[in-house]
Structures are given as C-alpha cells and as structure tokens.
Amino acid sequence: MENILNIKEVSKYYQSADTSLTILDKISFSIRKGSTVAITGPSGSGKTTLLGLCAGLDHASAGSVELNNVLLDQLTEDQRAEVRNRYVGFIFQNFQLLPTLTALENIMVPLELRGEKNIRPRALELLDKVGLSARADHYPVQLSGGEQQRISLARAFSNTPAILFADEPTGNLDGETSEKVIKLLFDLNKEAGTTLIIVTHDMDLASRADRIIRLKSGLIVGDEQKMYV
C-alpha cells in the first residue's frame, strides 16, 4: 500500500550561544495510507516535536518530510498551511476551539478557509455524528470538556483529511468520557478511511493502533506492528 508519510533522517536541534540541544536525531520511518499509528515515549522524548514536523507545523533542522507526496521542507509557511488545510486534521489535548465561534461555526472553519460554499449541511452532519446536534449554537465555554473534544473531532474530519494527528486527545478528560471520545475517534476514522497518528502516554490508547512507535531521547527505540491474521 502507498505511503502517506515518509520521514527520512529527520533531526531537530536548537542552537543557543554555545550549546546545541538535540530533540530528534536522524529519525526515519514511513506510514501507510489508512493505518493507525501511536507515537509514545516519556516526557521530553520528542513526541510533540515529531508530530509538529510530520504535520508541517515546523521545519526540520535536517532530513526531509514528505506528506501525501508533497515534500514539506521547501515550502513556505503559507504553502504548508495550504497542505494542512487540504490533507491534515488535528485533535489537541486542550481541544483548541475558537472561543468566539459557536460549535457549528468551529466545525465549518477548515472548509471556510478553503473557500468552499454550502458547507453548513456537511457541518451539521458531522455535528450529528458526534451526537451534539442540539449544541450547534453553543459557544465553547458553554460546553463540557468531553463535548468540546467531540466538536474538535467533528472539526478535524470536516475537511475529509487524508491524515489526522491527535496530540494526547484524552489528556484532559476523565476515564468515562475518554472512552467515548476514543470510540468516536476510531469509528469516524474507520468510516472515513483516514490515516491516524496519535501521540500519547496512554498505553491503552496506544494499543488500539496498528503500529506503535516508541521514542526516547529523540531516537526511535521501538516500532511494533500489529500482526493481523
């Protein structure tokens, strides 16, 4: 199957006056289209930095990142934004909804940025899928944490992304709510056939992925692929 993400010899280091701090050190891996991958590791291992580089949120110090056949390293910030808008969805630990927009408007944002028309039915459909049709006109502050994360899920799927990045998606939720959100995430993902990359500490969540990449001190120390019979 075709790869959606190719990471080759990627390094990230920060240079201060006389010291150099290496966050990621010559990392390489590829991810197949439609697969689910969990990136785990202790704090400071470079998980979020890796996610940022994969999603085109940051530049690598060395190496190359190819997302959906687009080489990100040579692109300007605006070109990378266009790539993200076209192919990428995001889910954050802190939900990151725009506080000034209603639930429905938050879901519509990625489509509006694309300049698409008649997007309301699509947003309402997604809102229905996450079970929050009744909350369409509510602002984020009027929603619970679980509800906000469900809106965030709907937004992430609104532009039918080729790849979805989730950064500790249950980090701020209690056990019961986490379970519901995870189920919804995997269901929506399966339905849309999206590639899912989850950064998490939660080994239960990681174990649901097809593949687990373990990071430590900026290096890949484990890459487990689930074997299906």
Next chain:
Amino acid sequence: MAWRDSRKNRSRLFLFTSSIILGIAALVAVYSFRDNLQRDINNQAKSLTGADLTIDSRKAISKPVMAMLDTLGDQRARQLDFASMLYFVKNEGSRLVQIKALEGNYPFYGEIETTPVSASKAIKNGRNALVDRTVMLQFKAKPGDSIRVGKISFAIAGYLDNAPGQTGFSATISPIVYIPLRYLSETGLVAFGSRIHYSYFYQFNQPEKIAPLLKKLRPTLDREGLDQETVESKKRDTGRSFQDLSRFLALAGFVALLLGCIGVGSAIHVYVNEKIAAISTLRCLGVKAWEAFFIFLIQISFIGLAGAVAGAALGTGIQFLLPLVLKDFLPVEFNMQVSWLAIFQGILTGVIISVLFALPSLLSVRKVSPLNAIRLSFEPEQAKKEPLKWLVYLLILLFVTGFSYLQMNSWTQALIFSLSIVAAIAIFYGLSLLLLGLVRKTLPAGLSYAWRQGFSNLYRPNNQTLMLIVSIGLSTALIATLYFVQGILISKVTLSTEKTQPNMALFDIQSSQNEAVAALTRQYHLPLMTQVPVITMRLEEINGKNAAELAKTDSLKAKPKGEENERRESSSRAFKSELRATYQDKLTSAETITSGKWTGRLRSPSDIIYVSLDERYADRINVKVGDKIQFNVQGMMIPTVVGSLRKIDWVKMQTNFRIVFPRGVLEEAPQFHVIMTRVPDNKVSADFQSQVVRNFPNVSVIDLGLIMQVLDELLGKISFVIRFMASFSMITGWIVLISAVRSSKNQRLREIVLLRTIGAKGRQILSITAIEYFFLGLFSAAAGMIIAIAGSWALAVYSFGSDFQLPVVPVLILFCSVTLIVVFTGMLSSINVLRRSPLEVLRKDS
C-alpha cells in the same frame, strides 16, 4: 512574593500603567503651572497695577470728589483712555486703537516697555507718542514718523512693547497708543458721546494705610459710581481668573487620567484572569485568600507608583510647554520652576486612582479556589456576590467627586461634574452595546468567513471591546465636538459677513457731522445701510426705587447664592454704567417682540412713554413688562414704562440696542450717530477710512475685516489650548488601545496559531485581524461621532442660538482617520504574534 511573581510580567504591567502616565503628566503640568503663576502674580502684582491704588470711572468725576481724590497718596498720575482712529501720515493708513492719554509718573511700579527704552520717558517731554509694536509693523512705521490723533500730530517716540497689565492678546484686540494728557484737548476728541474711561493712579509710601482709607472712602466712591483697585484686589482678581483656567485645564487632565484608569482596570482584569492558575497553585501551597490578594495589590501599587512617577516626570517637562501655549493670555512674566508640591499631588493621585480602579478585579483574587490547580474547570465561574466591589465603586465615585471639589470648590458643581462623567461613560457604554448588538444581529450570514471571524473576535473571552470603544470614542467625541463648536462660532461670524450685511461701522458722529459723513459715504458709492442716533443715559429708578434703596431691599433678604447672586450684582451694577439707547418707529429685521406690545411713536407729550427692552437685559436687571423705569438723560429725568421685550439676533451685523424709545421723545436730547455701510474691498476701505479720519478726526471706524481677523486668531488660540488638553485624552485612548491589544496577546496568539494549524494562510489571518480592528475603530468612531454631533447640535441650538449644519467632509475625514489609526495600531501591535511558530504555542498550551 509580589516582587518574584511580577518578574516575568513587569514590562506588561508597566504597559498597563502607561495609560495613566499622560493623565498624571497633564495634572502635574497644570498644577505646576498654577503654582508658578500664582507665585508670579504675587511677586509681580505691583507691576500689574503699576500703582498702589487705582480709581476708575466711566464718566467725569464731580469737582468735590475730585478735590478729595487729589489729596490721596504720595504720588499721583491720571490717564484718560478711549477708542479712536490713528492716522499714519506717511502712508495714509488708519486704524482704530485705544488711546491712553497719560499724565504723571505712572507706572510707579514696573515700567512701560518700549524700544528704544528711552522712548517711555520721551512722551513726557513733548508731542510724542508710543505706538503698539504690532500696529507699527502693520503700517511699516518707524520711530520718528508722524501720526495724527484727532486734529493734531505726534511724533512716534518708539515701539510700545508692553504696558502694565497688558497681555499679548489684549494688544491684538485693542492696540494701545500712549500720548501726553496735556495735548488731549487739542485733539478735539473729547466731545459729547465720547466714551472715555478715567483712571487715577496713586502711590503710597505707607501702603498699609490704603485699606483703612478705602473703608472710609467707600460710601463716597460708591455714590459717585467709582471702582477701585489695589495691589491686593488685583492679585485676587488675576489669580481668580487664572484659577478658572487652571481648573479647566486640571479637569481636562483628570478626564484623561480617568480614561487611562478605565484602561488600567480593564487590563488588570485580563491579567488577573490569566493569573488564576498561578493563584490557585499558591492557594494549594497554603497562601491565604487575603495574602494572595495582597501579593497582587502590592504589585499594582508599585506599578501604579512607577506610572505616576513617570507621569510626574513627563508632566514636569510638559509644564514648560504650557506657558508657550498660554503666553498670549498671561498678564505676568512667567518664571517656570519645578513645583514639588505639584509632583507630590500628581504621584499621590496616580497611585490612589490606579489602585482604586484595579481593586474590583483584584478582589476576585480572594475567590480563586485551590481546586483550580488540580482540576481544569470548563464551567464559567459564576459571578459571586461581592459587596466589597460595590464599596470600591463607591470609593471611586467619592474620589472623583472629592478631586473635582478640590478643583471647583463647590460640592454641587463637583457632584454634577462627577455624575456627568459617570453618565457620559454610561451613555458610551450603552451606545457601544447598542452598536455591537445591532451589527451582530444584522451582519449578513453570507458574509465571507474573514469578516465574520473578525467581528466575532470582538467577543473573545475577557475581551476589552466595550472599554476600548468607550475610551477611544470619548476622545474622538472630545476632538470632534471641539471642531464642530469652532465651526459653529466661525459660521456665526461668517454669516455676518454675507454680502447683504454691513462690514464697516462709523461711530461717534456728532449731530452736526451726520449729514456730511453720510454725504462722504455716498461720494465713495457706499450704501448707507443703517443710520441711527445714539443717546447716552443712566438708570435712575426701577419701580420707584433708586440704586441705594434697591440695594437696601436686597440686603434685607437672605443673600442668594450662585448665579442669582451674580444677577443681583449686575443689577446694582446696571445703575453705575452708562447706557446707550436709540429711538425708532419700526422694529429692525434683527428684532422680534417676545412679550408686551411695541410702541413706535409717542402720540402726545402727555402719553406714557413705553420703552422696549432686550429680553436678556430685562432679565438681568430683573424687570418685566409693565415695570416703571426712570432714565436720567444728561440730567433730565424721563419716566417710562416697559412696554415690550425684544429678542435680538445679535449675530446680525447691525446696531442693536438694549433700550429702544419710541419716536417723539429723545429727538432733542444730546446724541451722536452711527452709520453702517459695506465696503467692497480693502483698498476702498483704506481710502475711505483715511478720508473719514482726515475730515472728521473724532469719528471712529470699525472694519469688520479686521475684527474677523482678530476673532479668527482668538478662536484659533483658544481652540489650540483646548486641543492641547484634549490631546492628552486622545493619546491616552491610543495607549489604552495598545495596552488592550498587548494584554489580549496570549488569547489572540492561540487563535491565530490554531487558525494557522488548520490551514489559514497569512493573508487570511491578516485580514481577520484587520477586520477585527476595523470594527473596533468603526464602533469607536461611530460612538464618538454620534455623541459629538448630538452634543454640538445641543450647543448650537441651546447655547449659541444657531442652526447646526453637519460638516460632512470633516466628519468623514475624522471618522476614517480614527478607524484607520485603530486598524494601524492593532495590526502593528499584532504583527509579532503573526510571526510566531504554531508548534511553539501549541506546545506551551498543552
């Protein structure tokens, strides 16, 4: 702890307090100016009066009283001054000036400043004159040239640079020419109807004797209708008039300070909200609620102190500008010194007011639960009832009222001022809410995303939208109102320069000259637009009571206060001053009867004489239709009854009179005449004036063009002073905007990064940011303009009695300028936010 906690926020906190810097600077500058001016007035009061005692009269003093006055003091001098035409022989130019005919060694203190210095002495030694420098320059005259005053010529001894008590501005309005008194009679200018002001100056070797002497003389002086001025009374009067000015300036500064404080209060509110996590952590670690409160109170107090000290330093610098702005109005030589008292007052005011306005937000610190540290709460905090906040609001109102009282010395005025400020802010607040609500409801759903997102951003959590609209709107309103009022005043004057209106007045025409002057006017092909007789008279009795009896009646009543008291005073003054009346059989186009019945002609000598009074004058002297007034016309008592009251349109350029007699009463009384005409251009004006001065030296000419020029200059100077003070509010509004943009930086950063993460391009983010500030600027400008237009309309209609026509182009220019400044400032302050890496912020957030 307060110190340690502030380490990462000091620059941000200082930005908050920068909003108060200009307000404090304005106050310190005004206080220092006031202190310095009062000191200079005290030090220079003798030079202002030039004498220990001055006795003034508007009529010639009777012989017995004059004999008594001639015994006063150790040195005496006298001066007669009046308006007359000055004629420059060399270039045939002429201009209306104030002639001061002087005798004696006045001024006894200070000096008449001249160039060359010796010129001031030269006028005592021959037919020499001192001529105001500006007039000399206007007519390109030089010392040694000849001028003619009335029938005789004088040699110009030198430029008159400054006369005692003269301000730069009074010299512009009424330029002075000194001549020796002994030549006055030869000028032929002292004739019937000449309005002469008599001044008698006295120098005392023992000034302490003046007060008891005046006490003894007062009944005689009052009976004769004489005014007296001493060094002490001059100090008091000059101090008082400048006290009013400095009060106005201080209140203007205070408004800027209040605007800044609203900004500080709002910024601290955002700051405290962002600090909730840190506060809850401190609470977890055992810090008590009040201790947490004091940590932030100490921070704010120190930052307030820093802002106040910076403001005081700036104000001490700005105080050097005030004398430059006000120099034309200052009667004394101004010596600027640092006023430590003013600095102390400014700093104290700054600290108190910044703490007071921060307190409502700071009090919330006590309510932050330690639970916030271990559990993220997504439910909005329910606003808990906080009685202490109401106490703080009350304290703020008390402070504002107290401060205003210190400026105004009247609790009523202070309360009205404070409540007006509260009302103005409330109106702005309401108007802003209305505008926001209206646009929110009417914003088309089909509008592009950037427009909708930009507008929605005004509603972000902890937004300062309303506060910004209030502060920017208020400063816009100040500037716009000022501009509109200036326009109203100028249009009133311009109206009087329309081609159908006269633009030149010839007065002091004796009856014997009346026809000849009219003939000369016709000879120049100039229209005789008005030709009226003027009769000088005095009030003798009102309803059978003379001045003394009316004063006695008044003294038996409880002494009225305020405006009523001032009215009574002018009522008794009405008996002292000379009145100028006319007679006519028809009303002029500027007059309308508002009550009673107009009588244009006396049918038989035995009929009751019904006079018509200007309604405002009637109100001032407290008479109504049917009241009896006895006038003293050059010794002849004429009993009259008030037959009607007239409303007069004083804007029209024509002779208007407070008292109008019917025809058939005053025709034989001693009188002089006024002729009004219209000259087509400056050349004809100059030629005609020269001819009038040559043929009729006693006739004075007022050229409206010159008056317009002076008025324009006066308005320009006054509006510059007001604009100077209003600029403090305007710049404060701008700083509050910068501070608000900076204080919401974290929130906006999160929004922008999120938009970037989900694929927004730089152009889209820039558009959203620009649109947000566009709406903010638009609402601020709209609120400010609405208030300014409403206020100016009310001023035009109710205060100036004229129509208000909206100056569309200036309104649009001001409107667009305010909006653009807000957009530009918002974009400039946001630019570094746009440059931040998305990952950096997302990482920080998680």
